[in-house]
Every structure is written in structure tokens, then in C-alpha cells.
Amino acid sequence: MDRIIFHIDVNSAYLSWSAVHRLQQGDSLDIRTVSAVIGGDEASRHGIVLAKSTLAKKYGIKTGNPLREAYNLCPNLIVIPPDYNLYVKASQAMVNIFHDYSPRVQQFSIDECFLDYSNMSYHHGAPLEVAHTISNRIEKELGFTVNVGISSNKLLAKMASEFEKPNKVHTLFPDELEEKMWPLPVDELFMVGRQTKRQLHQLGIHTIGDLAQANTDMLYTYMKSHGLLIQSFARGLDHSPVRKSNFEVVKGIGNSTTIRFDANTYDIAYKVLLSLCETICMRLRSSELVCQLISVSIVTADFKHASHQRKLYSTTDSTSHIFYIAKELFDELWAGSPIRKLGIRISELSDNDFTQLCVLDTDDYIKEQRKDHAVDQIRRKHGTTAIYRACFLHSGIKPMSGGVGEEHYPVMTSLL
DNA sequence: TCTGGGGTCCTAGGACCC
DNA sequence: TCTGGGGTCCTAGGACCC
Numbered sequence: 001m002d003r004i005i006f007h008i009d010v011n012s013a014y015l016s017w018s019a020v021h022r023l024q025q026g027d028s029l030d031i032r033t034v035s036a037v038i039g040g041d042e043a044s045r046h047g048i049v050l051a052k053s054t055l056a057k058k059y060g061i062k063t064g065n066p067l068r069e070a071y072n073l074c075p076n077l078i079v080i081p082p083d084y085n086l087y088v089k090a091s092q093a094m095v096n097i098f099h100d101y102s103p104r105v106q107q108f109s110i111d112e113c114f115l116d117y118s119n120m121s122y123h124h125g126a127p128l129e130v131a132h133t134i135s136n137r138i139e140k141e142l143g144f145t146v147n148v149g150i151s152s153n154k155l156l157a158k159m160a161s162e163f164e165k166p167n168k169v170h171t172l173f174p175d176e177l178e179e180k181m182w183p184l185p186v187d188e189l190f191m192v193g194r195q196t197k198r199q200l201h202q203l204g205i206h207t208i209g210d211l212a213q214a215n216t217d218m219l220y221t222y223m224k225s226h227g228l229l230i231q232s233f234a235r236g237l238d239h240s241p242v243r244k245s246n247f248e249v250v251k252g253i254g255n256s257t258t259i260r261f262d263a264n265t266y267d268i269a270y271k272v273l274l275s276l277c278e279t280i281c282m283r284l285r286s287s288e289l290v291c292q293l294i295s296v297s298i299v300t301a302d303f304k305h306a307s308h309q310r311k312l313y314s315t316t317d318s319t320s321h322i323f324y325i326a327k328e329l330f331d332e333l334w335a336g337s338p339i340r341k342l343g344i345r346i347s348e349l350s351d352n353d354f355t356q357l358c359v360l361d362t363d364d365y366i367k368e369q370r371k372d373h374a375v376d377q378i379r380r381k382h383g384t385t386a387i388y389r390a391c392f393l394h395s396g397i398k399p400m401s402g403g404v405g406e407e408h409y410p411v412m413t414s415l416l
Numbered sequence: 417t418c419t420g421g422g423g424t425c426c427t428a429g430g431a432c433c434c
Numbered sequence: 435t436c437t438g439g440g441g442t443c444c445t446a447g448g449a450c451c452c
Contacts, residue, residue, distance in 0.1 A: 066419055
């Protein structure tokens with residue numbers, strides 16, 4: 001029995017969600033109908049385009065553009081700051097609707113879902129019909145539009161939802177591949193980014209069809225396993241199941257931040273690291289997990305990336321402990337050049353129910369644990385700024401940085 | 417093009433073991 | 435100590451996704 005998979009993608013997600021919210025608040029202007037973008041704060045160096053309206057797109061504005069550039073392309077551009085808490089809520093409301101049509105829903109990112117509709121036609125109707133029903137319900141009940149792609153696997157469903165936008169339903173079944181997907185430029189294929197596109201062009205491969213028909217040995221020679229992966233995608237092959245939502249099987253937790261100014265002292269860098277640790281560790285503990293691998297990354301003012309990581313002998317969820325390691329890693333890493341961005345990531349996660357106590361200083365460990373939990377509770381009850389370390393007073397550095405809100409945030413992954 | 421923040425996976429070299 | 439091959443683990447960096 002053939003599978004039926006839907007891929008649902010919110011049109012200009014952040015912009016649409018902010019638009020709906022503003023209308024609900026009584027604003028008369030629908031920002032979807034003018035040239036508008038969602039973007040960060042330029043003064044604190046977070047100024048890039050996160051989402052754009054169709055009109056803004058017509059001016060040539062792309063996601064990821066610096067706001068400065070976007071203004072140059074369209075001087076009367078409206079820029080609205082992101083509201084991540086709102087986006088998490090809007091996303092959840094949409095997922096709830098999907099569950100009316102299938103129990104097998106995988107949230108792939110904040111604005112994308114896969115839905116396994118195999119063997120469900122008897123209950124809700126033919127795939128194409130029900131795709132329209134879902135799309136209409138979202139528009140009517142939640143106020144924004146989506147694209148739906150339908151196929152027999154996730155890869156093709158995802159490719160289908162990328163076709164004409166907005167507010168459209170497309171199919172891309174295997175017998176439609178040659179006509180609908182093969183003529184497209186090769187970089188429109190999932191997992192073909194800038195570097196891969198460049199390599200493929202050097203091999204004379206320009207369309208998805210070229211890639212599908214290319215010599216497999218040659219692809220392997222030049223691109224190793226990635227070459228085989230994208231060729232099987234070009235041929236429409238993908239057997240991955242609609243699995244649990246990615247955030248239910250999170251592999252690591254990381255936060256990073258671009259500092260408002262280039263940091264050039266240990267004091268500032270340590271404060272930023274501590275504020276990142278606070279956020280990460282609270283996320284870690286509220287997921288009832290512990291970690292065993294800690295990595296620190298630096299982006300210097302000249303955009304050079306570097307990172308160091310260390311595996312611990314035992315697992316931990318202590319803010320002080322993780323901060324201590326992070327400081328050491330940073331010391332190894334930093335050669336003194338001005339720092340633009342700092343990041344920490346913890347991984348090799350496991351359940352916290354059998355935390356192995358280090359033979360040394362168990363007393364300290366237990367004390368730390370109590371303290372961490374007490375602070376977590378206060379923050380959950382009274383907000384993240386209800387309690388913070390004195391060193392952040394008048395420092396110009398936020399006591400908790402990174403993160404997008406109180407709630408769990410769906411993670412994104414390149415793996416179907 | 418002065419370019420955010422959250423993720424995952426792969427590769428390659430070196431250490432270490434047998 | 436002039437020397438093979440295979441396996442695993444660790445680390446740093448780079449590719450990709452939204």
C-alpha cells in the first residue's frame with residue numbers, strides 16, 4: 001500500500017503570525033499587504049531579515065539580508081521585531097488542527113509539519129480534498145495561510161510544498177517527477193546548499209534532472225556520501241518515516257549570542273558565557289536531562305569561527321559546573337582578538353534519574369543542585385529576571401541570554 | 417552584501433588499543 | 435625499537451536545514 005504524506009508549510013510564518021496578532025489587537029493595517037519584514041534590532045547588531053511579505057520580496061529582499069541592505073532596496077520598508085512566544089503559540093494551534101486528521105504528525109520546525117495520511121482516506125476523504133479542508137480550516141480559524149505538498153514520501157511532499165505560493169496545494173507523485181521537479185535548478189533540492197551547488201556546477205550538473213541521471217561513481221568520488229544522498233533525493237527516493245517531533249528527541253541544547261559590541265576582556269566574555277549557561281542549564285534541568293559534552297564557540301570580529309569541546313567523566317546539570325568548564329574551554333580558545341559572538345552547546349544528553357555522583361565533592365554537588373533548583377523555581381514562577389547574579393548589575397549584559405521564550409521550542413534538523 | 421540563532425550530521429586526523 | 439592493520443574514541447571544523 002502506497003504511503004500518503006503531507007508536508008504543510010506556513011507562508012511567511014513569522015510575518016503572517018505577527019500580522020494576525022496585530023489585526024486581533026485592533027491594528028487596521030495588515031502588514032502582509034505592504035512591504036514589511038520581521039527583523040531584529042540593528043543597534044544591538046541583530047539586524048537581519050527573518051521573514052518578508054510578498055511585496056518586500058518583489059523588491060529583492062531575501063531572508064537573512066542585513067536590514068541595512070533591505071532598507072536600501074525599499075526605503076519605506078516597515079520593520080517589526082519578532083515575538084517568539086507568539087510564534088510558539090501559533091505553531092501549536094496549527095499542530096492541534098493536524099491531529100484531527102492523523103495521529104502521525106511530525107513537527108519539523110516551528111512552521112513546518114509532516115502528516116502521515118496513509119490509510120486515512122476512509123475517515124476523512126481523498127488526500128487532495130482533505131488537504132484543502134485543512135488549509136481552509138487554518139485560514140478560517142487561525143487567520144494565516146499555508147502551502148500543502150502531497151506525495152508518497154516526505155522528501156517529495158516537502159519539495160511539492162515549495163512550488164507556487166502562497167495558499168496552494170500541490171502534488172508531486174513519483175510519476176510527476178520528470179515533469180515537475182527535474183527541470184528545477186539543482187540548488188532547489190533539499191540538502192543542496194551553496195557549497196554543494198558550486199561543486200555540482202563544476203561537474204556540469206545544473207538541474208535536479210542532471211543530478212538524477214549523473215554517474216553515481218563520479219558523485220561519490222567528488223562528494224562522498226552526501227553525493228549519494230542528494231542523488232537519491234533527485235530520483236525521488238526517501239523511505240524515512242513520519243517520526244516523533246524532533247524536539248521530543250533532542251540531541252543537544254545550545255545558546256549563542258552576538259554581543260552588542262566586540263568584547264575584548266575576560267570579564268565581559270565570562271559574563272556572557274555565564275548568561276548563556278544560565279539559559280542552557282535551565283532548559284537542561286526543565287527537560288530532566290543531564291549532559292556529558294560541553295562545547296564553546298567564538299566568532300571573532302573578522303568572522304572567523306573556532307570551537308573547543310570537552311567530554312566530562314561524569315554527567316552534570318549544574319550551572320556552576322558547566323560554567324566552570326566553559327570558562328576553561330574559552331581560555332584555551334581565545335587568543336585575544338575582539339569577540340563578536342559567543343556560544344555554548346551541551347550534548348550527549350541522558351535522563352537525570354540516575355545521575356552518577358562524582359566520588360569527589362559530592363557534598364558540593366548536592367548543594368549546587370539544591371541551589372539550581374531553587375533558582376529555577378523562582379524563575380518559572382516570577383519570570384527569568386526575578387533573580388539573577390549580582391555581577392550582571394550595571395554590566396550592560398543580560399543575565400540570561402539566548403533562548404526564545406519560556407516554552408519548549410521545536411528544534412530544527414536537516415534529517416528527514 | 418559588515419551577515420541571527422537554533423539545530424543535526426559528516427569527515428578527517430590523531431591517540432590509543434590489540 | 436624504523437614497524438602492519440583494524441577498531442574505537444575524541445576533537446575541530448564544515449556542510450546543511452529553518
